[in-house]
Amino acid sequence: MILRTAIVGMGKMGRIRKAVLDKHPGFQVTHLCDMNLALSEEFPKHHFSAEWQAVLSEPVDAVFICTYNNVSPDIICEALKKGCHVFCEKPPGRNVEDVERIVAAERTAGGQVLKFGFNHRFHYAIMEAKAIVESNRYGRILWARGTYGKAGGLSFEENWRSDRKLAGGGILLDQGIHMLDLMRYFLGEFAEIKSFVENCYWKGTELEDNAFALMKTRDGKVAMVHSSATQWKHKFSLDLFMENGYLCINGILTSTRSYGEESITFAKKQFEDEAYAFGRPREETIYFDRDDSCCLEIQEFHDCITGKKRGVQGNSRDALKVMQLVKRIYDAGKL
Numbered sequence: 464m465i466l467r468t469a470i471v472g473m474g475k476m477g478r479i480r481k482a483v484l485d486k487h488p489g490f491q492v493t494h495l496c497d498m499n500l501a502l503s504e505e506f507p508k509h510h511f512s513a514e515w516q517a518v519l520s521e522p523v524d525a526v527f528i529c530t531y532n533n534v535s536p537d538i539i540c541e542a543l544k545k546g547c548h549v550f551c552e553k554p555p556g557r558n559v560e561d562v563e564r565i566v567a568a569e570r571t572a573g574g575q576v577l578k579f580g581f582n583h584r585f586h587y588a589i590m591e592a593k594a595i596v597e598s599n600r601y602g603r604i605l606w607a608r609g610t611y612g613k614a615g616g617l618s619f620e621e622n623w624r625s626d627r628k629l630a631g632g633g634i635l636l637d638q639g640i641h642m643l644d645l646m647r648y649f650l651g652e653f654a655e656i657k658s659f660v661e662n663c664y665w666k667g668t669e670l671e672d673n674a675f676a677l678m679k680t681r682d683g684k685v686a687m688v689h690s691s692a693t694q695w696k697h698k699f700s701l702d703l704f705m706e707n708g709y710l711c712i713n714g715i716l717t718s719t720r721s722y723g724e725e726s727i728t729f730a731k732k733q734f735e736d737e738a739y740a741f742g743r744p745r746e747e748t749i750y751f752d753r754d755d756s757c758c759l760e761i762q763e764f765h766d767c768i769t770g771k772k773r774g775v776q777g778n779s780r781d782a783l784k785v786m787q788l789v790k791r792i793y794d795a796g797k798l
Contacts, residue, residue, distance in 0.1 A: 464489060464768070464769050465488070465489060465490070465491050466489060466490050466491065466524040466525045466548070466765070466768065467491055467493050467494075467522060467523045467524045467525070468484060468490045468491060468492045468493065468494075468523060468524065468525045468526070468527065469492070469493065469494035469495070469496065469518045469519075469521070469523045469525070469526045469527070470484075470492060470494075470495050470496070470526075470527045470529060471496040471497075471515045471518060471526060471527070471528050471529065471530055471538055472496070472497060472528065472529035472530040472531075473495055473496070473497040473499075473502050473506075473529070474497075474529060476529040476552050476580075477495075477497070477527070477529035479718070479757060480527050480529060480550075480757070480761075481495075483757045483758055483761055484527070484761065486758075487758075487761060487762070487765065489765040489769070490525065490761075490765065492509065493509065493510060493521075493523065494509060494510045494511075494512070494518050494521055494523055495509045495510070495511050495512075495518075496511070496512045496513070496514070496515050496517075496518045497511075497513065498513055499513075500513045515530075515534070515538050515541075516541070519538075519541055519542055519545050519547070523547060524547060524548060525547060525548040525549070525550065525764075525768070526538070526542045526547045526548070526549050526550070527550045527551075528542075528549065528550070528551040528552065529552050530552075531623060531629045531630070532554055532556055532557045532561075532629060532630050532631050532636075533557055533628060533629050533630075533631070535551055535552070535555070535556060536555070536556040536561040536562070536564055536565055538551075539551055539555075539565050539568065539577070540564060540565060540568035543568045543569055543572040543575055543577065544568065544572065546572075546573055546575065547575060548575045548576045548577070548764070548768050549575065549576070549577045549578070550578050550579075550580065550761070550764050551577075551578075551579050551580065552579070552580045553579055553580050553581055553640055553641070553644075553777075553782075554631070554632075554636050554637070554640050554786065554789075555579050555779075555782040555783075555786060556631065556786070557630065557631020557632070557636075558631055558632075558786070558790065559783070559786050559787055559790050561631075561786075562779070562782050562783045562786045563783065565577075565779060565782070566779050566783055569779050576764060576767045576768050576775055577775075577778065577779055578760070578763075578764050578767070578775045578776075578777050578778065579777040579778070579779075579781065579782045580760065580777065581641065581644045581760075581776070581777040581781065581785075582756040582757055582760050583641045583644065583645055583715065583756070584644070584645070584648060584756075584760075584776055584777065585755070585756035585757075585759040585760045585763075585776075586715060586716065586725065586751075586754065586756050587725070587751040587753070587755070588712045588714075588715070588725050588726065588727045588749075588751055589645065589648075589701075589712065591727050591749060592649075592701075592703065592710050592712055592727055593648070593649070595710055595729060596649060596703065596705070596710075600707075600708065601705035601706065601707045601708030601709065601710075601729075601731065601732075602705050602706030602707045602708075603705060603706055604649060604650055604684055604703055604704070604705050605684065605685075605704050605705060605706060606684060606685045606686065606687075606704050607646060607649060607650055607684070607685075607686040607687070607701070607702060607703050607704070608686070608687045608688075608700075608701075608702045609642040609645065609646060609686070609687070609688045609689070609700065609701045609702070610642075610688075610689045610691075610694075610698055610699070610700045611638055611639055611641060611642045611688075611689075611690055611691070611698070611699050612689065612690070612691035612692070612693070612694020612697065612698045613634075613638065613691070613692060613694055613697050614692075614693075614694065614695050614696070614697060615664070615665060615672065615692040615693060619665055619668075619672075619692060620665055620667035620668050624637050624670075625665070625667075625668040625670055627669060627670055630670065632670060632671070632789065632793065633668070633670030633671035633672060633674075633692070634670075634671060634672055634673065634674065634690050634691060634692040635660065635671060635674035635690045635789060635792060635793070636789055638690060638692075639674055639688065639690025639789075640785055640786075640789060642688055642690060642701070643688065643785050643788050643789065643792075644777075644781065644785050645701060646678070646686045646688060647781070647784060647785060647788065649703060650680055650684045650686055651680050651682075651684070652680065652681075652784065653678040653679060653680055653686070653788065653791075654679060654680060654681045655678065655679040656676060656677070656678050656679075656788075656791045656792055656795050657676070657677045657678075657795055657796075658674065658675060658676040658677065658792045658793075658795040658796030659673075659674070659675045659796045660673075660674045660675075660792065660793055660796035660797065661673045661674070661675075661796075663693055664692075664693045665692065665693075672691070672692040672693055673689070673690070673691045673692065673693060674688075674689070674690045674691075674792060674796065675688070675689050675796070676688045676689075676690075676792045676795075676796070678788075697721045697722045697723075698722065699712075699713070699714055699715040699722045700712065700713050700714075707731060707732055708729065708730055708731040708732050708744075709729065709730060709732070710727055710728065710729040711727070711728045711729075712725075712726070712727050713725075713726050713727075713728070714726060716751065716752075716753070716754035717754065724750055724751075724752075725750070725751045725752075725754070726748055726749060726750045726751065727748070727749050727751075728746050728747070728748040729746065729747055730744040730745060730746040730747065731744060731745075732744060733745065760776070760777070763775060763776065
């Protein structure tokens with residue numbers, strides 16, 4: 464099945480999505496949309512519009528939404544109403560109310576597939592970690608620690624992501640949402656939350672440049688998360704410590720490779736009766752040199768549409784639960 468496809472928003476992510484879709488035999492990108500009509504000169508073979516409403520009036524089967532957070536919920540709801548399958552970048556909106564509106568629209572739609580771009584689940588290190596955890600090789604998870612930070616940059620305060628009306632939240636909502644999604648993915652839902660949400664450096668914006676959260680599930684698993692725009696060296700790390708061992712993911716492959724190599728290190732716990740170097744167990748490390756996450760999640764999207772797979776990852780429930788988690792962290796650690 465070849466799906467006539469539209470992309471709304473031709474910034475960085477819109478271009479990344481288009482490059483992947485152009486290589487997929489199941490999608491044919493026919494319509495593009497961006498407020499900057501001058502971009503139409505770069506895509507002369509496509510129907511181009513400055514208004515997303517005009518795109519949805521065309522005969523398209525699937526819509527990829529790569530816009531500001533303040534408009535994506537409106538586009539999602541209208542696309543579902545028009546009978547389109549929808550793939551939307553994270554975050555799914557500015558706040559919980561946005562996502563509740565999306566869930567209501569999905570409930571009254573005709574069963575179309577709705578997926579959000581939590582692509583970190585499709586990185587090879589994350590998939591390897593999930594397989595190790597589910598194998599029960601090291602027993603149940605006791606606690607987890609995650610750090611996701613970037614350097615902010617010269618135009619951080621002027622960027623749309625620092626505008627509450629457009630973005631809804633700061634670094635936690637923009638980037639930390641990926642780490643929170645992964646914490647839910649591995650540990651489940653959190654019952655208790657303590658947090659600090661801070662402007663540590665960027666004083667020209669009302670939105671946070673750092674968020675520190677301590678979260679606990681009902682069955683006692685604890686997670687620590689730090690989301691930062693003042694991590695002057697880009698960093699991604701996720702540690703999962705279990706009853707009989709541990710695994711540590713370091714680095715995440717991106718287009719710029721600024722987060723370094725992507726690897727997973729794992730080991731069985733060894734006390735002094737098993738190891739001479741007590742506290743330094745024998746580790747194995749796997750390195751990954753390809754990032755196919757965008758290709759894999761788009762393939763899943765197509766498989767769910769065509770009936771080859773049931774149960775999309777990054778669905779509306781995932782979106783709502785992680786946005787509720789974001790809100791609770793904000794509420795517990797107000798600036």
